[in-house]
Amino acid sequence: MEFKTFVFYVVAAILVFAALRTITARNPVHAALFLVLAFFSTAAIWMLLQAEFLAIILIMVYVGAVMVLFLFVVMMLDIDIARLRHRFWSYLPLGAMIGLLMVAEMALVLSGKYFSAAALPGQTMPEGYSNTKELGRLLYTEFVFPFELASVILLVGVIAAVMLTLRQRKDTKYQNPSEQLAVKRNDRVRLVKMATEKDLPAESEVKEGGQ
Amino acid sequence: MEALILNFFQWFWNLFGLWDAIWPWFQHVWPLAWSMMRIVAILVPLIVGVAYLPYFERKVIAYMHVRIGPNRVGPFGLLQPIADSLKLMFKEVLFPAKASTKLFIFGPIIALAPALVAWAVVPFADGWVLADIDAGVLFLLAVTSIGVYGIIISGWASNSKYPFLGAMRATAQMISYEIAMGMALVAVIMVSNSLNLSDIVRVQDQGRFADMGLSILSWNFIPLLPLFLVYLISGVAETNRAPFDVVEGESEIVAGHMIEYSGMAFALFFLAEYANMILVSFLTAIFFLGGWLSPVGFLPDGHHWLAAKVSFLLFCFLWFRATFPRYRYDQIMRLGWKVFIPLCIAWILVVGVWMMSPFNIWK
Numbered sequence: 001m002e003f004k005t006f007v008f009y010v011v012a013a014i015l016v017f018a019a020l021r022t023i024t025a026r027n028p029v030h031a032a033l034f035l036v037l038a039f040f041s042t043a044a045i046w047m048l049l050q051a052e053f054l055a056i057i058l059i060m061v062y063v064g065a066v067m068v069l070f071l072f073v074v075m076m077l078d079i080d081i082a083r084l085r086h087r088f089w090s091y092l093p094l095g096a097m098i099g100l101l102m103v104a105e106m107a108l109v110l111s112g113k114y115f116s117a118a119a120l121p122g123q124t125m126p127e128g129y130s131n132t133k134e135l136g137r138l139l140y141t142e143f144v145f146p147f148e149l150a151s152v153i154l155l156v157g158v159i160a161a162v163m164l165t166l167r168q169r170k171d172t173k174y175q176n177p178s179e180q181l182a183v184k185r186n187d188r189v190r191l192v193k194m195a196t197e198k199d200l201p202a203e204s205e206v207k208e209g210g211q
Numbered sequence: 212m213e214a215l216i217l218n219f220f221q222w223f224w225n226l227f228g229l230w231d232a233i234w235p236w237f238q239h240v241w242p243l244a245w246s247m248m249r250i251v252a253i254l255v256p257l258i259v260g261v262a263y264l265p266y267f268e269r270k271v272i273a274y275m276h277v278r279i280g281p282n283r284v285g286p287f288g289l290l291q292p293i294a295d296s297l298k299l300m301f302k303e304v305l306f307p308a309k310a311s312t313k314l315f316i317f318g319p320i321i322a323l324a325p326a327l328v329a330w331a332v333v334p335f336a337d338g339w340v341l342a343d344i345d346a347g348v349l350f351l352l353a354v355t356s357i358g359v360y361g362i363i364i365s366g367w368a369s370n371s372k373y374p375f376l377g378a379m380r381a382t383a384q385m386i387s388y389e390i391a392m393g394m395a396l397v398a399v400i401m402v403s404n405s406l407n408l409s410d411i412v413r414v415q416d417q418g419r420f421a422d423m424g425l426s427i428l429s430w431n432f433i434p435l436l437p438l439f440l441v442y443l444i445s446g447v448a449e450t451n452r453a454p455f456d457v458v459e460g461e462s463e464i465v466a467g468h469m470i471e472y473s474g475m476a477f478a479l480f481f482l483a484e485y486a487n488m489i490l491v492s493f494l495t496a497i498f499f500l501g502g503w504l505s506p507v508g509f510l511p512d513g514h515h516w517l518a519a520k521v522s523f524l525l526f527c528f529l530w531f532r533a534t535f536p537r538y539r540y541d542q543i544m545r546l547g548w549k550v551f552i553p554l555c556i557a558w559i560l561v562v563g564v565w566m567m568s569p570f571n572i573w574k
Contacts, residue, residue, distance in 0.1 A: 029367060033314075036360070056349045064356025064389070068363065068382060075367050075375075132346055132406065177545065 008048055015041035026081060028074045036067050053132040213245055249341050253330050261485040262292040268529050275533040299481075302474035307370055310471070314368035319472065319479035322361020326486035329354045333493055334409045336503045336514040347408040348400060351494065352393055355449075359385045361483065362458070366468035377467020380540060381451060381458040387547040388448040394555035395438040395445065398562045399431055399498050402573045412502035416512075418572055424508025430501040434565075434572065437558050439499040441551045443527070446491035448543065450484060452528055454535035455543055492524035493517070500524075 018038040025031040039062050046055035109115060139147050224230040266281065266288070273280030281288035306312055332347040334340040344350060359382055366378020403411040415421075420428035432439040448455040458467040469480050496502060496517055503517045538546070566573060 027311075030314075033364070052344075052346050053349070056346055056353045059353040060349070060356055064353065064359070065386060068359055068386060071363055071367075072379070072382065075363075130345055132349075174541075177542065 004048060008045065011041050011044045011048070015045065028077075028079050028081075029071065032067065032071050032074050035070075036063055039063050039067065050129075051131055053135050216245075216248070217241070246341075253341060254327065257327070257330065257486060257489065258482075260489055261482050262296060264485045264488065264525065265295070265481075266292050267525075268532070271526065271529045272533045275530075296478065299474055299478040304474040304476045305471070307471045310370045311368040314364050315471075316476070318361050318365025318368055318468075319476050319483070320361075321364060322358060323479045323483040323486070325354045325358040325361075326483045326490060329490055332408055333490075334412065334497065334502065335517060337409070337413075337512070339514065340409060343407065343409060345405075345407050348396060348406045348411075351408075352389075352396070355487075355490075356389055358483070358487065361480075362468050365472070365480075369468070369471040371471055373464045374468045374470050377458050377464050377470070380464075381467060384451070384455065384458070384543060384547075385449055387544060388445040388551075391441055391445045391547055391551040391555060392449060394552060394559070395435075395442040396498065397555070398435055398438050398559050401559070401562055401566065402431065402434070404573075408497055408502075412497055412504060414573070415501045416504050421508075425506075426501060426504050426508060427506035430499065430504070432499040435499065435558070435562070437554055439495075441555055442499065443495055443524070445547070445551060446495060447528065447531060448547065450487045450491055450528075452484075452488065453532035454538050456537060457540050457543065460537060488525065488528055489521070492521045492528070495524055496520035 015038055018034045018041060021034040022031050022038060025034055039058060043055040043058045043063075046052075046058065221230050224233060269291075270280040270288070281291040284290040284294045306315060329351055331342045332340065332344060332350050334343075362381045362385070363378050366374045366381075369375070399411060400406060403414040405411060405414070415430045416426055418429040420426070451458045457463070459465075459469065460467070464470075469477060472480065500520045501516075502520075503512050503514055505512045505516050565571065
């Protein structure tokens with residue numbers, strides 16, 4: 001057995017284990033962490049396929065950003081596991097049906113002629129082949145319009161998310177740092193001129209005032 | 212270098228007349244052994260640096276405060292780090308009641324591991340790099356983005372309120388500043404036309420001023436000055452150092468995600484923080500300050516230049532800590548999202564226009 005094949009089987013075994021634990025772990029935080037492990041193993045498999053750009057981006061985007069926010073949400077939510085298991089059996093047929101549907105779809109795609117081993121390009125790449133460079137070249141030449149379209153859609157999504165959460169509340173107090181920085185001494189401090197000395201009042205008055 | 216060590220091995224085993232016997236199987240192990248040797252050669256100085264950086268921090272800040280600093284253990288207190296690490300090793304690691312034990316142990320480990328893995332692509336001099344890969348910058352961004360898991364996992368696994376609040380703060384802060392750091396690197400990649408760290412340094416040795424023997428004026432920090440500052444300040448925020456250390460803000464949440472940790476588990480967080488500081492200093496020196504390049508033409512390039520630049524940047528880290536008061540949390544977020552990211556986007560645009568104009572200096 002070639003060493004690469006051995007690595008593939010090890011990583012694939014970890015991936016399958018992590019994926020199974022993602023759906024069977026009782027604690028939602030543990031499940032999310034197993035999902036992170038699954039992403040890692042997937043990235044390792046992509047790396048074996050010499051798709052280093054996609055592998056690193058998978059780690060950067062999904063592990064580094066998406067899953068952290070996901071963990072955030074899962075940790076903050078008050079998840080009652082008993083309530084989640086409530087009516088498990090009545091939902092099972094529907095869930096199983098959707099699962100089977102997905103398996104059938106994947107089987108159809110993967111057994112089709114476009115994804116069979118014969119249809120895929122060979123593993124041997126020319127000397128100096130850079131997956132990152134090739135991907136960049138294709139994205140910015142042949143597929144530049146779909147690429148730009150996708151980025152515009154993403155931008156719309158970003159702005160929409162900001163707008164949804166942006167609500168003007170009357171009761172929040174907030175500070176404007178630029179205003180704070182632009183403040184001048186004269187706006188805040190008023191110097192009062194006073195005489196440094198003051199004549200003492202007559203002795204009889206002090207006695208009365210002092211009581 | 213590789214041949215030299217191999218020759219030494221051959222000479223050593225020939226003393227016993229065993230070389231011919233072990234070479235047939237040893238040649239298969241050799242590439243692995245050679246990689247391990249280089250990893251050790253990188254990690255041992257790093258760990259020593261991580262041990263002595265807190266000592267220098269205490270000394271430097273002490274002198275800035277007109278104090279003396281550690282001076283009891285050894286001459287000038289130089290054995291202080293050893294005493295500290297011995298103390299940490301012999302302390303008991305406590306586990307909070309009802310804490311998630313496995314994740315509690317896993318947290319500090321995952322905090323330290325990325326800080327060490329990232330060194331694989333850092334070039335110390337021309338050709339002195341463990342893995343000279345073309346996607347080096349991407350690899351760095353991916354690996355450093357994992358470090359946040361150490362904080363979030365340990366904060367959650369401690370089963371306590373302050374660690375959890377600290378972890379929340381740290382995570383939000385680190386994710387925000389990661390974006391600013393990545394954005395600052397986009398312009399560096401644009402002008403270097405490469406994702407390879409060694410190439411990024413080599414590109415800074417080209418240009419009109421470098422030809423005149425003044426390589427310092429060709430380094431990235433001059434044309435990309437706003438991004439250099441953004442990267443440096445984001446680096447301080449990313450490593451959760453003062454003045455952005457709200458994570459452990461001792462007056463508010465004591466020590467953030469590290470409260471429940473003791474002994475070696477705590478020491479791992481400590482190691483991770485200082486290893487990250489050194490890493491960020493190295494990266495700033497490589498991306499913006501010309502890495503191992505000498506500032507003037509008549510002095511030879513070499514790793515000592517990189518060491519000098521890194522020492523200066525590390526000194527800046529300590530200097531900031533002694534100088535600035537802690538930022539308020541909302542001000543940190545404002546600085547990251549409303550100042551740094553727009554600044555980066557604007558400067559990327561400027562650099563893009565610059566590169567397309569006849570005044571392009573990066574050809």
